[in-house]
Amino acid sequence: MTATTAGPGKAAAAGAAEERKVAVVEPLYVASAGVVSAAGLGLDALAERLLGGGEAHDEPVGEDAAEYPPRPVRAVRGLDVKEHLGRKGTKYLDRLTSFGLISCKAVLEGIEVDGARTGVVLATNTGSVSTHSTLLHDTLTLEKPYLVNPGRFPNTVMNSTTGQIAIRNGLRGLNATVAGGQTASLLAFRHARLALSLGRADRLLVGGVEELSAPAAWAWHRTGVLREGAALGEGAAVFTVQPDRPAGGELAELLACESRFTPDPRDYADGLAVAVSRALERSGVEPGEIDVVSLGAVHQRGLEAVERRGVRVALGGAPSATLRIADALGETYSASGSMQLAGLLALWKAQPPVTPVTALITSVGWDGNAAALVVRSPR
Known part of the structure; x- marks a missing residue:
């Protein structure tokens, strides 16, 4: 980004305003993409859905599937976390973190990574709603609060997913979680542009992640914010963003x-x-x-x-x-x-x-x- 300064006086201020008006940013390049969605994994599955192919299911999945409100749900189906991430360290992963890790694994495939200069900027709302609600339920219903499952606690932190992404992939650069409601993902891209322009990193994994759960679905349903018949969805989309044009061409x-x-x-x-x-x-x-x-x-x-x-x-x-x-x-x-x-x-x-x-x-x-x-x- 280009910053300008001006001396005192109306003429200088007007000149500075005009200079800012025409200042144009340098492009950033998307080198790769990792997508987990109701359409499947990757851009090809998403394109097939958008072009009229692929089967759209409207029923929830998971242990709490029967507890959802009467509303269409576009869930991620058939995702075997262990198949994509291995067995180690996946026992207590929630859907939110699993989506983030799998999408980032795809986005880094075939890319030589400088961990010290590569970071993560990820958008989310509150982190994993399902983990929060499960721990709250266990705290109120088990005999003693300290009998809750300690393996679930890390997932209650909003930036748990970005932390897991960094640890598993050896990314020691900028690590940020952006919570901005509906606009969170675009705010994450703006944050990434600022960080790259300041030299905080050479490459960033940027995107957003959201999971479905019965409590969150009921919140949407009861507020009446969505049109009748509008489906709820989940998934993650993460992109490799960098200031230099990729050798193999950009997306x-x-x-x-x-x-x-x-x-x-x-x-x-x-x-x-x-x-x-x-x-x-x-x-x-x-x-x-x-x-x-x-x-x-x-x-x-x-x-x-x-x-x-x-x-x-x-x-x-x-x-x-x-x-x-x-x-x-x-x-x-x-x-x-x-x-x-x-x-x-x-x-x-x-x-x-x-x-x-x-x-x-x-x-x-x-x-x-x-x-x-x-x-x-x-x-």
């Missing part, structure tokens, strides 16, 4: 990522429009150059209209094409921004564009946060 270029907080719900659409306009400006991209918009709030009552209005304001009209990843994978909340990026990459890999495509990923939350990321397909 995408990440341009600017901007965020905005708006305290008044009546102004949420305007807040998103500001975030989008800033991201376009910092990317050196005109509104009319956006070929497709990947929307994040497509299943949320009220927010869906807010997001569409904010995008229209920023682009000067409705986008020519949209991608609704939640229709295929369900609502993945803090991991949704990463899944939105994964969807774009999956389609570009399956059907390479004839000419470079410029995409916009948007996210807006009920807490007033909004974010936008500009992405370009491989040249």
